[in-house]
Amino acid sequence: MMMMMTVVLSAALLLLIPGTLTQSIKLLPIDVVVKTSSNDIDPLTFSTHVADRGILLGALNRLMDTNANFKFTYSDNPNFGPYLESVNGVAGNDTQHTYWKLQVKTADGKVITPDVGIGCYIPKANEQIILTFSKW
Numbered sequence: 001m002m003m004m005m006t007v008v009l010s011a012a013l014l015l016l017i018p019g020t021l022t023q024s025i026k027l028l029p030i031d032v033v034v035k036t037s038s039n040d041i042d043p044l045t046f047s048t049h050v051a052d053r054g055i056l057l058g059a060l061n062r063l064m065d066t067n068a069n070f071k072f073t074y075s076d077n078p079n080f081g082p083y084l085e086s087v088n089g090v091a092g093n094d095t096q097h098t099y100w101k102l103q104v105k106t107a108d109g110k111v112i113t114p115d116v117g118i119g120c121y122i123p124k125a126n127e128q129i130i131l132t133f134s135k136w
Ligand code: B12
Pocket: 077, 079, 080, 081, 082, 083, 084, 085, 094, 098, 099, 100, 101, 102, 103, 113, 114, 115, 116, 117, 118, 120, 136
């Protein structure tokens, strides 16, 4: 009898655990602004979502999957992870010293330049991610 109760209780626990641990992902709204130069007066702005505590790369993939007007490519650097190569067909180029700069306008209006790339940056709600085709 005791054995039987233990088996039933264990089965009930196994059914409960996944229910208590599984939670749906919370999504936070962010904007992605694409500037073809630092003085682009008519930048493109896209609205998308990032998972709470999720990485920018996830949000860019979500945006590309849902909006035909936004495309990007990246390469994998062995030390620093994903490097943003191109946005909407415009690619950075070592010989021309061009690259896509990553900046962020925070909710309080400050523009910062993160010291990590798209694979490490974790956007907060209502941030504006600014991708600017730049020269180094
Ligand atoms: C020069 C340099 C650049 C140049 C590279 C030009 C070139 N093609 O030579 C430019 C200006 C393009 C650049 C851009 C960025 N960089 Co940079 N860069 C450096 C620096 C000072 C030296 C790299 C180097 O020449 N190493 C020597 C060569 C022989 O080694 P290598 O492995 O082949 O170097 C390559 C990588 O470093 C790569 N690279 C450079 N920066 C970045 C950033 C990321 C996220 C990735 C994946 C790759 C990468 O480009 C180099 C040439 O191919 C390093 C600091 C350091 N001391 O390493 C920072 C560094 C690598 N960069 C960094 C950052 C954050 C960026 C940016 C994200 C900045 C931004 N907010 O826009 C952008 C990348 C945006 C994107 N498009 O994804 C960080 C990465 C930290 C991290 N954990 O992510 C570093 C470590 C500096 C720091 N802040 O601490 N960068």
